[in-house]
Every structure is written in structure tokens, then in C-alpha cells.
Amino acid sequence: MLKTLLAFLGINRSANTMSDRIRTVDAATVMGWLRDGSAVIVDVREPQEHRAGHIPGATLVPLSRFDPARVPDATGKHLVFHCQSGRRCGPASARMAESGYTGSIYRLSGGMAAWMAASGPVER
Template sequence: MSFQEISPADTAESLRNGNAVLIDVREPHEYGAERIHGALLYPMSTFDPRALPIDSSRDVILHCGSAKRSGMALMRCAEAGVPINKHLAGGIMLWKREGLPTIKVDPATGRVFDPQQG
């Protein structure tokens, strides 16, 4: 199975249009500190490809910090026969470099910064 790297801009567009579900494979503490709006958490430490929300009407796009762990998760999907082959190019790091928004939590105050909530 060949894997596809989806650009942050194309991923954001697919999420806006409801054409994709984004799966974050980072660990809970990473997800809790900063995440992409709408991303679902399926951490690598407990990753089970068969538990992913596969829906034939939407693409499933995996992501992590830099695309390394999401690439490993894609390999696990292939080994399990789960038809997921897309991940976010450059992970959340490239997403942020391209100016796309994230939800952040201030660890000192617990204040949540979500640009989509105003």
C-alpha cells in the first residue's frame, strides 16, 4: 500500500468541508497542550487500526508532531489490512508554520485558546 502525504492546506480544506476526519496519534499530554480543532485522539502507545472511525464518505487522515509517528501508524494500518493511507505532511509543526490555527492550553492557568471560538 502506498501512503499519501496531504498538505496542511488541503487537510484544513477537507476538514472545513466535512470530507475528512483527522486522527491525532500523539500522546494525551501532547494533545492536551495543543491540538488541531476537531482532531480525534488515538495515541500510538495504544494505537489499534481496527478501532479507527472508518467512514466511506470521508477520508481518514492521521497526524502527529512531524509525520514520523503518523507514518508508523499508517504502517500498522497496512499490516492490519485497514484501508487508511493518508497522513498530514509535516505534522502539526508544519500545520502551525503555515499559519493554521490550533487549540492551546496555558499550562500555568489552564486557560484555553481556541481561535475558532473567538
């Protein structure tokens, strides 16, 4: 029905839209990806938040000065952005997609709060 409505309105929706490439993911799934080495984690919180506790191996690229060029290469891996509650990783994910990154991008649902609630490992 949505396709029909979009066609009627003259809106072309490509198979690779931003919403198709940016997905949310739960903490348990990310933990599995970390265990098997298939995730690149990017923390978009501020440095003081990162120092207080972060997902092991996460690279800090604060949203306040986000630069897609500072995001580690995630070729062949899941690129996961996280923040404290799951809000700030949205703009970071969008900027990453807009930069020309062609892989799938994931946002940790509920952020660091959900990670800790799921007993995810925390590095200080």
C-alpha cells in the same frame, strides 16, 4: 522502466500496494478537507501533546498504544494521521493499512509543526 525491472526480477506489484494507499498531504489541503467536512483526523501523539494543542476535531489514538479499532469510521472521507513532525504517523498509517482498512490513508506532511506554520486552527 520500474515495471520492466520488477517483471524481470519476478516481483508482482499489485495495483493496491501499501505505498499506493498511504500518501502524504500538506496542511493547506487538510484545511480544505476540514472546511468541507471530508476529513477524519487522527492524532497519534501522546495525551499531553494533544492537550497542549491539536487540530480541531482530531481523535487521539496514541502511537504508543495504537489500535486500528479505535480509529473513527472514515468511509467516504479522507483518513488523515498526524503527529508532531510527521514521523510517528508513518507507523500508525502502516498499522492501519495492515489491519485491513481499504480506503486511502494520508499522513500530514510535517505534522503539527507544519500545521501551525501554515496557520491551521489549533484547539486547546
